[in-house]
Amino acid sequence: MTQGISLAVTIGATAKAARQVRKLTQADVAERVGTASEAYGRMERGLCMPSVPTLTTMAGVLGFSTDEALGLEASGTTPLQPHPPEPPPALRRLLRCAQDLPADKVRLLALLAAKL
Numbered sequence: 001m002t003q004g005i006s007l008a009v010t011i012g013a014t015a016k017a018a019r020q021v022r023k024l025t026q027a028d029v030a031e032r033v034g035t036a037s038e039a040y041g042r043m044e045r046g047l048c049m050p051s052v053p054t055l056t057t058m059a060g061v062l063g064f065s066t067d068e069a070l071g072l073e074a075s076g077t078t079p080l081q082p083h084p085p086e087p088p089p090a091l092r093r094l095l096r097c098a099q100d101l102p103a104d105k106v107r108l109l110a111l112l113a114a115k116l
Contacts, residue, residue, distance in 0.1 A: 007071065009046035011055065014069040016044045018062035023086060032061045 019029050030040035033054060042048045043058075050058060059066045087095070098109055 008043075008049045010071045011050065011069045012044045012046035014064050015058055015062060018064045019044070022062065024062075025089070028086075028089075028092065029058070029061060033057050 015029075019026070026041050026044060027037045030037040033040060034057065035043075035054060039048070043050050043054075055066060055069065058064075059069060086092075098106060101109065
């Protein structure tokens with residue numbers, strides 16, 4: 001039981017460090033992983049274990065090694081994968097809203113943005 005608790009804490013600490021490097025919020029990561037913000041927050045705090053598919057997705061989204069998250073390799077030996085800089089939160093919100101728009105409205109939004 002203790003081993004399970006320490007593993008959850010190790011996974012959570014790895015995810016939190018990677019998230020902070022990328023300057024993402026817990027809500028940003030939860031959305032990309034496909035889980036609720038509250039559930040992701042519990043995983044990051046080490047209060048619950050992610051499923052294997054969720055851990056794999058988290059590692060891909062945040063660019064950390066699953067071996068490192070599981071404590072199988074020394075922390076810090078696998079450098080975080082470089083990712084393009086994240087857009088600011090306001091732009092991410094705009095993109096989320098725009099993805100539900102019909103094609104003609106997206107074209108109109110693109111024209112408006114080009115004029116700005």
